[in-house]
Amino acid sequence: MTIKNGAYTRGVHRAAIDRWQHMGAPLRRTEEVLRSWLGHQERWRPWCPLDAVPREGCRLEASTVHRWLDQAGERAVESIPDQLAGIETAEELGTDGLWAKLKDQVVCVVLMTVNNVTAVI
Numbered sequence: 001m002t003i004k005n006g007a008y009t010r011g012v013h014r015a016a017i018d019r020w021q022h023m024g025a026p027l028r029r030t031e032e033v034l035r036s037w038l039g040h041q042e043r044w045r046p047w048c049p050l051d052a053v054p055r056e057g058c059r060l061e062a063s064t065v066h067r068w069l070d071q072a073g074e075r076a077v078e079s080i081p082d083q084l085a086g087i088e089t090a091e092e093l094g095t096d097g098l099w100a101k102l103k104d105q106v107v108c109v110v111l112m113t114v115n116n117v118t119a120v121i
Contacts (some may be wrong), residue, residue: 008060012038016065017072027062027069035060 012034019030036043039058040051097111 008064012060013068013072016068020065020069027065031060031062031065034058034065 015037016030016034019025019033020027025033032042035041035058036047038060039056040048040054041057044051097109100108100110102108
């Protein structure tokens with residue numbers, strides 16, 4: 001599915017954002033790899049040397065990936081006011097933790113969360 005007024009599909013947008021976010025790849029490396037996958041150029045040649053050379057290459061740039069990230073962030077910020085709509089919250093929540101050294105040098109952590117409205121521990 002091509003995005004309105006865009007040359008790349010939603011899948012390409014997602015691949016770029018996922019690679020940047022989950023793999024920690026810089027924007028330039030992200031666009032290089034995507035360009036290789038999409039246009040069968042650059043790094044694609046060593047992977048598949050017998051494939052035909054494409055007539056027209058992919059022109060994806062790091063600035064385009066950066067713009068996609070900005071747009072995704074703007075949409076996320078716009079959705080913040082409605083994210084918790086219809087979900088009742090306790091308003092008050094208390095947490096505490098304790099590190100304990102037990103017999104035979106075993107170290108454990110004890111965590112406790114208290115909901116002040118329902119008194120659930």
